[in-house]
Amino acid sequence: MKVKLTIKLLISMIIVYYITMTVYVVLNLVIYNSNITFGEKVFSVSFNISKFMEPYIEDLEKGNDFSLDDNNINKLTQNNIWIQVLDKENKEVYEVNKPENIPNSYLTAELIEFIQDPWGSSAPTTISTNNIAKGNENYTLLIGFPIDKIFRFKMTLTDESFKYHISIIIFSLILMTIVAYIFSRNLVKPMVSVVEDIDDLKNGIYINKKNKQGIFKEVSKNINNLSLILKENELQRKEADKAKEEWIANISHDLKTPLSSIKGYAELLKGDQYEINIEEAKRYGTAILDNSNYIQELVNDLSLVYKLKNKVLPIKFKEENLINLLQESIIDLLNNSKYSNKEINFNYYDDNIILDCDKKYLKRAINNFIINSLEHNSKDTIVIVSVLKKENNINIIIEDNGYGIKEEDFKNIFTRYYRGVNTSSAYNGSGLGMAIAKEVIDCHDGVINIESEVGLGTKIIIVLKN
Template sequence: MLQTLEDETVFINEVTLQDQTYSYLLFFPSKMVKRFVFHYNTQEIMTVHNIPLMITVNVLLTLVMSFIYATNLSRPLNGIIQNIVALSKGEVIHKTKKPSLYASVEERLDELALKLERAEFERQQMEALREEWIGNITHDIKTPLTSIRGNAEILGDEDYEITLEQRQLYAHVILQQADYIKTLVDDLNLSTRLKNGNLTLHQKPVNVVSLLREVVIDFLNNPRYEGYEIEFIYQEEYLVLTLDELLMKRVFINLMTNAMDHNPQGTKIKVDVQQKGQTIIKISDEGVGIKKEDLAHIFTRYYRGTNTTKSSQGSGLGLAIAYDIVKIHGGEIKASSVIGQGLEILITLK
């Protein structure tokens, strides 16, 4: 018990010792004793002490969420990077079917992979055709070179007696074979320039009917093709177009040559030109026709079809050159065929 007097403060209390209860009094001067009252708010104390804990928990949660988010972001990125590296090495990429934040990027990557696969397939096909063409062109050049060499040796042999007529015949064979080699080389040169896009067009107004008539007459007067029938059909005398006359003439010559070289003598060739908003030129034959699998490659460089009754002599570039020339003039060229009924080439020029 605490009791405060005027000048003193008295503490009174009891204490039990050995079953005896004693009372005691403690007197303190008022100047030596003071009383202080403290109030404690338990909720406030808990709040203050919980702040570091809350901060720590929030930091940990933030780190965990950041890790999860970064993992979800980086996992598809790793796959995309691996696919890009694979594409750079020419390898097949692994497509993913799972939804992803980078779905649009992965779709574009898949499209790129398909284009690269297609390009590689076409490159391999072209390489195979090129190697085949090299073999064919080597054989085609070797044959006339052998003929040139043989005839030249006869002409140069002083011990070999020949008449003037025989001499002229040997000289004619040499010139003919030399021209053939020149044609092969010219075809290769023109095809390369067309493919690389570095051929300049010398365009001017040209009467297509007159140009076709000139080509038809040249073939009719060529002894090599005297066994073929050529029919020239046109409705108008003048169909004037702006084009490179020499190159377009090359197109018609190549198409006519193809029709005759791959069909037996007696085959009928039709050349039909008409105006229907656009100029349409059809060069068709009633020959052996072309197989479907060959038709798909008819305008491919170096390609030579197998469905022919005659030996395939030439560069294998004639139709590819014709195709490219028509294209650079802004025209269209298509082919259709039925086995046993012939081949039709359709050219549309604006």
């Protein structure tokens, strides 16, 4: 991969170079054959001395005397250009806008030097020459341009110097290719590393590597951060899958017991081989009803979890008296034969605390918290429910003096399908109670804080907006 990327990048750079040079040449050809300017009226990008001189030569060759029309003279004056016409003895016969330091006559050697070496004269000027035919006489036309606007240089090439320059060009191209290769390699190396890191992520390999330096520094840093996040998510997913599998196994086991009981009692009631009196029939019926209720509760929990997970729970907010709601919840639990011998205390200082909530589901959440304290502690555990009204919040506190929560259980207390191990009875919960309670509190924009210490008990603080 590294070699392929290097070659591709190298070829791309060479192609870009030649395309750039081609575009440059084409643009120059277009510009020099067009009348494109960048603010200059005379000395434009497409300025051509030969074309510039044509109208002046035509003017000067007309008639018997040398003269220019006013437009051409103004053009010379405005652009600091001058004209001088010399006869065959190199003496001036006509001039326009000629500076004072330009001589009126020249020796042939002086004239040649003046034309070829504009910087060497007393009046640095770029000179262009042309012949003028007037009558039977030939004249020399000198046009002087400002040297800051037009300048020329000459280069003489011998066969050896031509070979030398060609070799320099070839060497430059080779050097450029080598530099491009080195640059491509240095650019591709970290790029390949980044691509490999992305491939690792695609293949589920999450390794925190050393951050790259250079132009890919931020990319490398973000990939490492993403790798850590994906690794953590993968671990959480595996833990959730494991908990889910264990939960399915537990639920399957839990369902077998009540179903077996229901089936057994039903067969007894149906069969003719046993004589069953009214009392026994009632007892069997009660057992069937209890087991059926257990299965129904389990199904309801599963349905509620699905709705909570998919955000389709029909929460209906209404102003409710929180004290009455909590009293009903506690009374319902104590009226349950399973918890009739438990001690649940309720403390409050204001019997008219109004809360905007869904009574049904908030009551369900509170019940789940209280049941969790009752089921996972000893029989003599005391549960205290308190309500504190603050300026902006209402705190519902559920605390017990039980075993406390172990670190492993504490970490997974709101995890779906997780079951704690500190059960005080043959309690077969669904493993969804605490998760459901948290989801319900979340739907009420509430916050749950838990404090627990092994051997001392647990305190759950539910903070709801007032």
